[in-house]
Amino acid sequence: MAKGMYLEHYLDSIEGLPCELQRNFSLMEDLDKRTEAKKAEISELASEYIEKVKNLASEERVQHLKKIDSAYNKCKEFSDDKVQLAMQIYEMVDKHIRRLDAELARFENDLQEKLDSGSQDSSDEKQSRNKNMKDKRGSHARDKKASDQDSPKQKKMKNGPNISESLLAMHPSDVLDMPVDPNEPTYCLCSQVSYGEMIGCDNSDCPIEWFHFACVGLATKPKGKWYCPRCTQDMKKK
Template sequence: MAEQLRKYMEKLDDLPPFIRKNAEEIRELDEKVEGIMRVIEARTVAHVKNLKKTPMEQRVKWYKEVQALYKEADKLSERKVKLAQKMYDTVDMHIKEMDQQLVEFQEFQVKKYNETQAAKAGTSSSDNQKRKGSVSAMKTDKRKKPGDPKAARPDGASFVHTFKPSAITTVDMPVDPNEPTYCICHQGFSEVKFP
């Protein structure tokens, strides 16, 4: 079990540099997109002021230039979304692996605990008969109910009964309000939805 944990920790060593690299690339792409949007805004303001004086050919040329800039910004934004999705998927995969490792580790602990308890109690048939007799004695004794906290229990029995490996379930992470946005509208979280 310790060997599995060591191998998994080695796999996790690559995660922070991966996230840092992708976050820096997203930041660079975001700066480029914002620069393009500023250029579009400046050109639009300049052309709107002179719209009546501008000939039709010049308007068409300006329209095509702005359209090309929007396409470039859109391409960069799609790249940002893909990088963010790649980061999310990688982190999610590691979280799921950790959850699985945790379940396996807890099952391993319960198995070892049960083996230890069986070794302490002995596995001879006479011991089994004694245990069966004590269970039937507990059933007939109305004062000691199995759910009664004052009822006599063997050492560590409360640990075994409180552990439920099926209680661990995988849950999707809720949207973090501090999560950065990945679109130019600054409102999208994780998934960017277009109308």
């Protein structure tokens, strides 16, 4: 449900609340007036009883005390009614507060579901980009393999494998975290796919051929011929 709908429904539910509160407050005000009137009546009856008690007969005394007791009971009745109205007002307002809390909880749940859905969409979009990147790398590998088959005796290109510009711009760790096509060829001492800047070993019999700069401790391409660590060690043995 949209945010506007939650607000609209809640406003509809409390539309009559001000009138109900006003009615109950008016009744409470009327009870206050009637209670004050009874208190004044009790005060007058008490004063009259004290003033005339010596001259009243026993039956008259009893009747006078009954009037005072009746006024007290009526005053208590008004007070009880006022307490009941106060409780009704509290429950009325509390009911709307509880409903507001429930509506807010529902709105927060809906909002969280939308956020979770948005995160999932973002994750799906990222996976789609990774898949596209993987397809590009696989296409590059197939192109390179075809090129190697057409020229088996040619030396590898000086600029390394035909790496796409998007891979060159990526950090090596980003590439390694991407899903890899099991059919894609791997290179270097790390046995990973091609990415970033690479250098080819000048030994035509080198089993690895291409190496990542970082894996062989290079920051820039060296001048002259370059041999990988394995080929260098093999040549020293000879």
